[in-house]
Amino acid sequence: METLQQWQSMFYNALNAFGTTVMNALPNVIGALVLLFIGWLIAKAVAYAIRKILSSQTMARITERLNQLALLERSDVSVDSVQIISRFVYWVILLLFFVAASETLGWTAVSRTLNELINYLPALLSALVIALIGLYLAQTVRNFVRTALHSMQIGAANLISSLLFYVLAIIVILTALEQAGVNTGVITANLTLIIGAIVGAVAISFAIASRHVLENILASFYSRRNFAVGDKIRLDTIEGEIVRMDSVSVVVKTGTTEVVFPTRSLIDERIEKLS
Numbered sequence: 001m002e003t004l005q006q007w008q009s010m011f012y013n014a015l016n017a018f019g020t021t022v023m024n025a026l027p028n029v030i031g032a033l034v035l036l037f038i039g040w041l042i043a044k045a046v047a048y049a050i051r052k053i054l055s056s057q058t059m060a061r062i063t064e065r066l067n068q069l070a071l072l073e074r075s076d077v078s079v080d081s082v083q084i085i086s087r088f089v090y091w092v093i094l095l096l097f098f099v100a101a102s103e104t105l106g107w108t109a110v111s112r113t114l115n116e117l118i119n120y121l122p123a124l125l126s127a128l129v130i131a132l133i134g135l136y137l138a139q140t141v142r143n144f145v146r147t148a149l150h151s152m153q154i155g156a157a158n159l160i161s162s163l164l165f166y167v168l169a170i171i172v173i174l175t176a177l178e179q180a181g182v183n184t185g186v187i188t189a190n191l192t193l194i195i196g197a198i199v200g201a202v203a204i205s206f207a208i209a210s211r212h213v214l215e216n217i218l219a220s221f222y223s224r225r226n227f228a229v230g231d232k233i234r235l236d237t238i239e240g241e242i243v244r245m246d247s248v249s250v251v252v253k254t255g256t257t258e259v260v261f262p263t264r265s266l267i268d269e270r271i272e273k274l275s
Contacts, residue, residue, distance in 0.1 A: 032101035039097025047090040054082045092121060120181070127180035134172030138165050152247055167195055232274035235265065239274070 095118050102111035142165035149157030170191060178184050227233070231242050233252065238261075240254035245263070252259045265271075 029105065032104045035097050035101045035104060039094055039100075042097075043090045043093040046093060047086040050086040050089055051082055054085060088125070092118070124180055127176040130179055131172060131176035134175065135169055138168035138172060141165070141168060163198075167199070170195065227271075227273070234272040234274060235261070235269055 095114055099111050099114045099118070102108075102114060142161045145164055146157050146161035149160060174184050174188055174191070177187075227242060227245070227250075229242050229245055232240065233242060235252075238252060238254060238259050240252040240259065242250060243253045243258065244251040248263055249260050250263055250265070252261070
């Protein structure tokens with residue numbers, strides 16, 4: 001009988017201690033829940049306000065330009081800059097209130113972890129900005145180089161411009177990762193060797209393949225001092241009027257036909273100028 005009474009006493013004491021603990025913690029739990037609810041309302045309101053403020057033609061153009069990046073065009077990923085900014089602010093505000101709620105509950109480990117995450121967000125945001133701006137500039141350089149090479153009628157214009165873009169993209173991404181705090185030393189060293197080998201091989205191949213094209217381009221530059229469209233010339237058995245000259249070829253009209261020959265012939269061959 002005494003044993004049963006002891007068990008009852010132990011049970012009542014444990015239940016009383018549990019109830020006391022719950023009642024002592026209840027205000028903190030309610031306070032934490034209220035903080036989270038208020039934080040959620042504020043985060044929703046601020047995110048909504050940001051979406052309304054940034055919903056303009058300027059942001060629409062920025063979003064369109066971002067989606068035109070080569071790395072995004074070839075995937076199913078679609079970037080909405082307004083949505084990204086609003087959601088980023090939303091989660092930052094929520095994290096701040098999560099920290100306050102954790103401190104209210106006495107969860108120091110959770111609070112410390114969330115504080116570290118919040119302190120890391122500026123580095124992450126700056127890394128994202130560096131990546132987007134860098135990729136946009138890399139694509140601008142690619143388009144410029146491709147247009148310039150096409151104007152010189154170089155057949156490998158697309159290959160060269162794309163290779164340049166991916167080299168710049170790798171540099172930009174490595175820079176962004178380093179800004180985000182990622183150790184890129186080993187990656188950078190290996191990629192430097194790989195890129196150097198690829199660029200060297202492409203440069204040698206391009207130089208060999210484009211030798212005749214470069215000869216024609218230089219010949220076009222020097223021959224314009226002596227020849228122009230409308231001049232009548234004789235080259236071996238070809239006699240006619242120059243109707244077109246570009247960087248790599250000359251077109252001579254001989255009666256009803258047109259003869260095309262390399263521009264370097266104006267320098268390498270014996271040309272008789274008739275008028």
